[in-house]
Amino acid sequence: MEWDWEFVREIMPMLLDGLRITLLATLLGSILAAVAGLGFALLRRSKSRPVARITGFVVEFIRGTPLLVQLYFLFYVLPELGLLLSPLTAGVVGLGLHYATYASEVFRAGIDNTPRGQWEAAKACNLTPYQTWRHVILPQAIPPMIPALANYFVAMFKETPLLSAITVIELMSEARGVANSNYRYLEPMTMVGVLFLCISLIAVPALHLLERRFRPTR
Amino acid sequence: MTDAIIDIDRVTKRYGSHTVLQDLCFSVRPGEKLALIGPSGSGKTTILRTLMTLETIESGTIRIDGEPLFQMERNGSLVPADEAHLHRMRTRIGMVFQLFNLFPHKCVLDNVTLAPMLTKGVRKADAERRAMELLDLVGLADKAHAMPAQLSGGQKQRVAIARALALQPRIMLFDEVTSALDPELVEEVLNVMRMLGSTTDMTMLLVTHEMSFAHDFADRVLFFDRGRIVEEGPPDVLFTNPTHERTQAFLKKIIAAGQRI
Ligand SMILES: Nc1ncnc2c1ncn2[C@@H]1O[C@H](COP(=O)(O)OP(=O)(O)OP(=O)(O)O)[C@@H](O)[C@H]1O
Numbered sequence: 001m002e003w004d005w006e007f008v009r010e011i012m013p014m015l016l017d018g019l020r021i022t023l024l025a026t027l028l029g030s031i032l033a034a035v036a037g038l039g040f041a042l043l044r045r046s047k048s049r050p051v052a053r054i055t056g057f058v059v060e061f062i063r064g065t066p067l068l069v070q071l072y073f074l075f076y077v078l079p080e081l082g083l084l085l086s087p088l089t090a091g092v093v094g095l096g097l098h099y100a101t102y103a104s105e106v107f108r109a110g111i112d113n114t115p116r117g118q119w120e121a122a123k124a125c126n127l128t129p130y131q132t133w134r135h136v137i138l139p140q141a142i143p144p145m146i147p148a149l150a151n152y153f154v155a156m157f158k159e160t161p162l163l164s165a166i167t168v169i170e171l172m173s174e175a176r177g178v179a180n181s182n183y184r185y186l187e188p189m190t191m192v193g194v195l196f197l198c199i200s201l202i203a204v205p206a207l208h209l210l211e212r213r214f215r216p217t218r
Numbered sequence: 219m220t221d222a223i224i225d226i227d228r229v230t231k232r233y234g235s236h237t238v239l240q241d242l243c244f245s246v247r248p249g250e251k252l253a254l255i256g257p258s259g260s261g262k263t264t265i266l267r268t269l270m271t272l273e274t275i276e277s278g279t280i281r282i283d284g285e286p287l288f289q290m291e292r293n294g295s296l297v298p299a300d301e302a303h304l305h306r307m308r309t310r311i312g313m314v315f316q317l318f319n320l321f322p323h324k325c326v327l328d329n330v331t332l333a334p335m336l337t338k339g340v341r342k343a344d345a346e347r348r349a350m351e352l353l354d355l356v357g358l359a360d361k362a363h364a365m366p367a368q369l370s371g372g373q374k375q376r377v378a379i380a381r382a383l384a385l386q387p388r389i390m391l392f393d394e395v396t397s398a399l400d401p402e403l404v405e406e407v408l409n410v411m412r413m414l415g416s417t418t419d420m421t422m423l424l425v426t427h428e429m430s431f432a433h434d435f436a437d438r439v440l441f442f443d444r445g446r447i448v449e450e451g452p453p454d455v456l457f458t459n460p461t462h463e464r465t466q467a468f469l470k471k472i473i474a475a476g477q478r479i
């Protein structure tokens with residue numbers, strides 16, 4: 001089998017379309033994972049025992065089941081219960097919630113690492129609990145977490161091909177489409193690998209920059 | 219004592235089965251400078267932390283300006299305080315910690331302006347003007363834009379004092395504010411305290427192991443042991459002529475360790 005550059009040129013626009021969806025799903029999924037992850041972490045620290053317990057259970061449950069099963073559930077089972085999600089929405093929710101459970105562990109560790117004296121100083125300054133979180137705890141806790149969070153987001157990026165299982169036309173499913181209709185897999189699949197690699201290679205130095213930018217100055 | 223700004227009445231505090239404060243009673247007059255001394259573990263820090271509402275108590279009553287700290291009146295009877303009540307009570311009290319506890323992600327100026335802006339709605343420009351006055355007072359106006367990590371321990375502690383003053387509390391609590399400092403930095407902090415002691419009418423409670431400072435600074439000294447006040451009196455009496463043998467033994471040890479009193 002010979003490598004066919006002409007074929008590559010022909011399929012590139014479609015692959016790039018797919019890549020756009022892949023990146024979009026990753027971006028939205030990351031935002032959801034960060035926000036929901038923080039929410040999980042805060043709820044798990046709730047003073048109300050039942051709230052903390054139930055959140056803990058939900059988090060363990062989501063983390064303990066495969067992402068693919070969750071995606072199927074969101075896309076194929078929820079409509080039967082009356083909630084119809086578009087493929088991309090279901091995909092973003094699935095990715096986001098799944099990775100939120102990992103992110104929540106990162107948040108939890110970061111929050112626990114904030115010295116007790118910071119809580120006490122905030123109280124002595126008479127800040128409300130909300131002000132304490134907003135102005136004292138989170139601004140200290142989040143920057144050191146950014147590298148760990150970003151690693152999860154890169155991992156999420158590499159799991160987006162799973163979305164093709166729920167008919168999201170992302171990079172992998174575009175590639176499979178052109179491959180199937182042309183009976184040629186070499187170029188499409190190689191290009192998928194190359195594109196993923198390129199993005200990952202860009203992401204790594206970008207993460208290092210982030211890491212440096214947010215390194216705490218104690 | 220009805221004109222007391224702080225009135226502590228039969229307060230008991232436990233950690234698990236360990237009783238740290240036992241039926242403690244004392245009161246403090248407005249403007250009084252009080253030194254709390256005593257061996258390690260005698261409960262001095264716990265009292266200050268309790269006044270700052272960082273700890274709760276098992277029984278007894280603490281009144282600030284006659285108003286119960288941990289209880290509030292509702293329909294004519296006293297019920298446990300809610301967060302709003304505690305918040306209101308805390309406006310009267312400030313605290314400086316042994317380990318400074320500055321906000322490390324904020325510059326010196328922002329450390330001082332944060333609480334007035336958030337809790338009193340002071341406008342940024344006003345908060346900053348006031349903060350600069352306070353930083354000037356503690357001798358750190360030139361460090362306003364430094365980060366806490368760039369300061370020495372003594373400088374950090376002076377910022378922490380300015381931060382507490384910015385809220386204009388009527389009561390200030392100082393918990394061994396010099397004991398984490400290198401010896402050569404102790405004096406700069408004590409000087410600030412002296413200046414505060416002589417120029418303000420704030421009520422000040424000071425836990426310290428610096429006996430000579432307590433001697434000069436305090437109007438009254440309380441000697442604690444095992445969660446109780448063993449002896450109290452004006453520094454001239456308590457330091458030079460203690461009546462209780464545990465006070466005598468404690469002071470003897472301090473002198474043997476090389477401190478002047
Ligand atoms: N969070 C806590 N949990 C359990 N025990 C505690 C806690 N904090 C303090 N204690 C205990 O309470 C007692 C009084 O502590 P406290 O810190 O008030 O003493 P102190 O007089 O300030 O001593 P020092 O001079 O060493 O600072 C000690 O026996 C201490 O071990």
Ligand SMILES: [Mg+2]
Nearest residue numbers: 262263264394
């Ligand atoms: Mg102490």
